[in-house]
Amino acid sequence: MTRCIRRCAALGLALLLALALNAVRVMVLDAGAAAADPANRRIAIARYQHPRGGILVGAAKVTGSQDTGGQLAYARTYRDGPLYAPVTGFASQTYGTSLLEGTEDGLLAGTSPRLASVPLWKEITRNRQRPGDVHTTIDAAAQKAAYAGLAGRRGAVAAIDPATGRILALVSSPSYDPALLAGTGPGVTAEWQRLNDDPAQPMLDRAIRQTYPPGSTFKVVTAAAALESGTVTDLLAPTDSPDPYQLPGTTVSLTNEGRGCDDASVYDAFRISCNTVFAKLGADVGLTAMVRQAQAFGFNDTRLRIPPGVAKSNIDTAMGPDQVALSSIGQFDTTATPLQMAMVAAAVGNGGELMTPYLVDRVTNHAGAVVARTGPVRLHRAVSEGTAERLQQLMEAVVSDGTGTNAAIPGAVVGGKTGTAQHGFGNKGTPYAWFISYARPPGADRAAVAVAVVVEDAEAARADISGGGTAAPIAKAVMRSVLAAPPRAFGG
Amino acid sequence: MSATSADAPPPQAPPAAVHRPAPPRSRRRGVELSLTAAAVLVSVYGYAEVGLATRGAVPGDAAGYGAGLALLALLAHLAVRARAPYADPLLLPIAVLLNGFGLVLIYRLDLEPSLGPRAAPTQLVWSTLGITLFVLVVLALDDHRVLARYCYVGVTAALALMAAPIFFPAVNGAKIWIRAAGFSIQPGEFAKVLLAVFFAAYLSANRAALAYTGRRVFGPRGLQLPTGRVLGPVLAIWLLSVGLLVLERDLGTSLLFFGLFVVLLYVATGRTGWVAVGLLLSAAGAVAAGALEPHVHSRVEDWLHPFASIGAGLGPGQLAQSLFAFGNGAVLGTGLGQGHPELIGFATKSDFILATVGEELGLAGLCALLALYALLTARGMRAGLAVRDPFGRLLAVGLATILALQVFVITGGVTDLIPLTGMAMPFLAQGGSSVVTNWIIVALLVRVSDSARRPPPEPPEDAP
Numbered sequence: 001m002t003r004c005i006r007r008c009a010a011l012g013l014a015l016l017l018a019l020a021l022n023a024v025r026v027m028v029l030d031a032g033a034a035a036a037d038p039a040n041r042r043i044a045i046a047r048y049q050h051p052r053g054g055i056l057v058g059a060a061k062v063t064g065s066q067d068t069g070g071q072l073a074y075a076r077t078y079r080d081g082p083l084y085a086p087v088t089g090f091a092s093q094t095y096g097t098s099l100l101e102g103t104e105d106g107l108l109a110g111t112s113p114r115l116a117s118v119p120l121w122k123e124i125t126r127n128r129q130r131p132g133d134v135h136t137t138i139d140a141a142a143q144k145a146a147y148a149g150l151a152g153r154r155g156a157v158a159a160i161d162p163a164t165g166r167i168l169a170l171v172s173s174p175s176y177d178p179a180l181l182a183g184t185g186p187g188v189t190a191e192w193q194r195l196n197d198d199p200a201q202p203m204l205d206r207a208i209r210q211t212y213p214p215g216s217t218f219k220v221v222t223a224a225a226a227l228e229s230g231t232v233t234d235l236l237a238p239t240d241s242p243d244p245y246q247l248p249g250t251t252v253s254l255t256n257e258g259r260g261c262d263d264a265s266v267y268d269a270f271r272i273s274c275n276t277v278f279a280k281l282g283a284d285v286g287l288t289a290m291v292r293q294a295q296a297f298g299f300n301d302t303r304l305r306i307p308p309g310v311a312k313s314n315i316d317t318a319m320g321p322d323q324v325a326l327s328s329i330g331q332f333d334t335t336a337t338p339l340q341m342a343m344v345a346a347a348v349g350n351g352g353e354l355m356t357p358y359l360v361d362r363v364t365n366h367a368g369a370v371v372a373r374t375g376p377v378r379l380h381r382a383v384s385e386g387t388a389e390r391l392q393q394l395m396e397a398v399v400s401d402g403t404g405t406n407a408a409i410p411g412a413v414v415g416g417k418t419g420t421a422q423h424g425f426g427n428k429g430t431p432y433a434w435f436i437s438y439a440r441p442p443g444a445d446r447a448a449v450a451v452a453v454v455v456e457d458a459e460a461a462r463a464d465i466s467g468g469g470t471a472a473p474i475a476k477a478v479m480r481s482v483l484a485a486p487p488r489a490f491g492g
Numbered sequence: 493m494s495a496t497s498a499d500a501p502p503p504q505a506p507p508a509a510v511h512r513p514a515p516p517r518s519r520r521r522g523v524e525l526s527l528t529a530a531a532v533l534v535s536v537y538g539y540a541e542v543g544l545a546t547r548g549a550v551p552g553d554a555a556g557y558g559a560g561l562a563l564l565a566l567l568a569h570l571a572v573r574a575r576a577p578y579a580d581p582l583l584l585p586i587a588v589l590l591n592g593f594g595l596v597l598i599y600r601l602d603l604e605p606s607l608g609p610r611a612a613p614t615q616l617v618w619s620t621l622g623i624t625l626f627v628l629v630v631l632a633l634d635d636h637r638v639l640a641r642y643c644y645v646g647v648t649a650a651l652a653l654m655a656a657p658i659f660f661p662a663v664n665g666a667k668i669w670i671r672a673a674g675f676s677i678q679p680g681e682f683a684k685v686l687l688a689v690f691f692a693a694y695l696s697a698n699r700a701a702l703a704y705t706g707r708r709v710f711g712p713r714g715l716q717l718p719t720g721r722v723l724g725p726v727l728a729i730w731l732l733s734v735g736l737l738v739l740e741r742d743l744g745t746s747l748l749f750f751g752l753f754v755v756l757l758y759v760a761t762g763r764t765g766w767v768a769v770g771l772l773l774s775a776a777g778a779v780a781a782g783a784l785e786p787h788v789h790s791r792v793e794d795w796l797h798p799f800a801s802i803g804a805g806l807g808p809g810q811l812a813q814s815l816f817a818f819g820n821g822a823v824l825g826t827g828l829g830q831g832h833p834e835l836i837g838f839a840t841k842s843d844f845i846l847a848t849v850g851e852e853l854g855l856a857g858l859c860a861l862l863a864l865y866a867l868l869t870a871r872g873m874r875a876g877l878a879v880r881d882p883f884g885r886l887l888a889v890g891l892a893t894i895l896a897l898q899v900f901v902i903t904g905g906v907t908d909l910i911p912l913t914g915m916a917m918p919f920l921a922q923g924g925s926s927v928v929t930n931w932i933i934v935a936l937l938v939r940v941s942d943s944a945r946r947p948p949p950e951p952p953e954d955a956p
Contacts, residue, residue: 028822
């Protein structure tokens with residue numbers, strides 16, 4: 001009997017050991033996986049237990065937090081939500097985060113190890129760090145000017161400081177108020193459904209996440225390729241191009257909207273936007289040089305983060321001569337985000353140097369100390385200094401005496417390029433109106449602002465849509481607001 | 493087995509003394525008193541901690557709560573001191589600590605309104621009743637062997653108690669409750685003790701017949717099947733009780749009775765074959781139940797794939813939530829009052845109360861708790877080893893087995909070691925019948941350990 005009791009006790013000990021080992025498995029080995037499981041509501045509870053850090057435009061926070069009294073304590077609030085939605089994105093207790101709210105989430109939620117003053121201390125105390133703030137590069141005046149200029153029409157604006165790559169405006173229209181998605185409950189679900197079902201796609205960030213055929217604005221790239229490759233040496237020489245121009249190897253003929261393109265010089269062809277001249281020019285330059293030039297401006301780059309990811313702007317790397325010709329006037333499969341086209345204008349305005357665009361100037365901890373700062377970083381030399389100067393001549397002629405006169409600002413040097421991108425089957429879709437430009441204060445040798453505007457206005461009559469008429473005034477308003485502002489201390 | 497307990501001081505017997513007096517025995521009542529006081533202090537500290545963590549202040553009734561618990565514990569101690577002076581000094585303090593900690597946990601869970609109405613006051617009333625019964629048993633029961641005389645009365649009562657819920661509506665799919673006048677009791681809990689007494693009494697009385705008579709199967713060295721006349725009654729009662737529980741869908745308790753019976757049969761007869769038969773039968777039963785009973789089948793599915801419901805888009809199930817809670821606790825826990833037991837939902841205060849221990853006190857706290865249960869079980873087994881009469885041995889082993897099996901089944905269930913089976917964590921889980929029953933179990937263990945450690949009367953009885 002004694003032996004049996006001892007064995008029973010030993011069995012009990014074995015069972016206890018099994019429990020303890022299993023507890024180690026569940027509580028230590030698998031704990032990380034449990035903590036990372038999106039279905040684990042503790043993550044959300046901890047995340048919303050404290051007010052979230054702020055996203056700032058200039059010195060002012062455009063986000064806030066509000067105590068809901070629910071299980072998820074603090075919900076996000078937004079000041080001027082629709083205006084800044086393409087920058088902030090949303091932080092929703094139901095649907096997660098997007099854009100800066102997503103990419104800077106660790107910092108805003110206080111989970112980022114970057115916030116820890118003493119490494120590992122947090123692991124021991126399990127106290128949550130206080131969240132930090134994200135200071136954007138956005139210029140409130142430029143942002144407002146762009147948003148007001150679009151006036152609810154479908155479209156987007158991207159503005160960059162060419163010298164640094166700071167993004168000054170990022171506007172998408174129509175927009176939405178991220179505050180509608182902040183909390184939980186049937187109201188939020190219904191809003192989410194409505195916004196997703198809306199054919200106008202208000203939650204789409206058109207400035208960085210939507211690509212459009214760039215139309216004639218792409219002629220800047222074609223001109224750059226022609227100059228860099230030596231295909232064109234004299235801007236004023238006749239180009240020996242017919243009107244209409246028959247695409248190489250096909251029976252398709254290309255015509256122009258305006259007159260005076262037959263055998264026009266590059267200067268004139270750019271000023272009045274001749275399709276025939278630039279299509280032929282692209283075909284003469286050839287696929288390799290065209291692609292190389294477009295990539296030097298940032299096309300085909302899938303890795304660009306500002307830090308939200310930017311959609312890839314496309315130029316095909318395998319095309320026949322006729323397709324190269326069409327691509328050279330921004331048609332065929334060539335597409336670009338508004339930010340990409342702003343980068344093209346910025347590189348030209350900045351003497352050929354293309355800076356990496358960025359949206360976050362610095363992040364600070366709760367005490368205001370800088371945790372990380374973004375500085376200007378060169379992305380590529382897009383074109384040589386000399387080519388940049390000649391491209392500036394072309395773009396400035398567009399504004400002074402061409403299709404883009406609507407963008408002229410008295411007392412400043414403005415260069416631009418209009419575009420009217422046709423698309424859809426048989427070009428039956430409503431065309432997109434483009435305008436890309438840069439502006440230089442008098443006396444300065446580099447541009448202070450570069451802008452790309454695209455308006456896809458399904459409501460407007462087709463004849464009214466043109467880069468010069470619809471998009472240029474918006475670009476002008478944005479450039480004016482930047483030029484009017486007192487020069488900012490760098491990093492301020 | 494010598495009757496001398498390990499707690500006795502090393503014998504300093506004078507050489508060559510023929511008639512020496514029994515060595516003086518330490519009763520260890522002072523140890524019990526100080527440990528009990530420590531258990532009360534730990535409980536009160538936990539209560540204050542919950543208040544500090546959740547409200548920023550010590551609960552106003554902490555002093556009153558502490559005084560009440562201290563008074564009850566003191567009464568229990570005095571009863572032991574008066575009537576069971578040689579009892580194991582660890583049993584009472586462990587029970588006080590577990591019960592006190594259980595009250596702290598339930599008080600803490602009461603702070604989550606989504607987990608249903610407040611349960612701590614009711615649990616406090618039941619704990620008071622439990623300790624009162626403990627005192628009564630210790631005072632009234634002079635010798636545990638008396639119980640063997642009433643074992644048939646007891647088992648009849650047990651079967652009647654277990655059958656009673658059939659006439660009451662099912663709660664959460666199981667017909668194991670009797671509800672009357674606002675109170676609900678689970679008669680199966682009380683039946684546990686009565687059945688342990690019956691098995692111990694019957695098996696100790698028929699040990700020899702069970703072990704040495706009847707036909708031998710599986711060859712000359714194989715298992716010896718006892719005659720039907722000997723095995724019949726106990727088998728009938730056991731089958732009846734398990735059958736009743738299956739009918740009531742209380743699979744946890746049926747598993748417990750099965751294990752209890754196998755263990756006692758093994759200890760009584762010393763035949764390993766019974767364990768093999770028991771394991772085979774339980775495996776067959778488990779497979780059959782898993783295949784036939786959808787309720788059990790889903791538990792097995794949950795056990796194998798605790799996160800399956802997440803993949804199916806239905807959100808985490810209760811077991812997944814429990815595992816998340818344990819994972820969140822990690823090594824040191826979030827601290828009392830700082831976890832999220834409300835996420836586990838239904839049964840957080842009963843079946844899943846350990847998930848809160850794991851989340852808020854961590855692996856350290858959980859292991860400490862399991863160590864307490866292990867100590868309680870070991871002390872029960874030890875009383876069984878030390879006591880001289882076979883009935884007392886089987887009774888102590890049976891009671892300790894009940895505790896151990898419950899702890900294993902429920903802890904293994906909520907930590908995904910084995911399929912989940914509804915059972916109450918002794919002393920911890922919300923439930924009056926369970927608390928009262930556990931106090932009676934501890935009272936009986938105190939009684940058996942007292943007679944185990946009592947100095948042998950002159951002349952000493954022969955050891956078994």
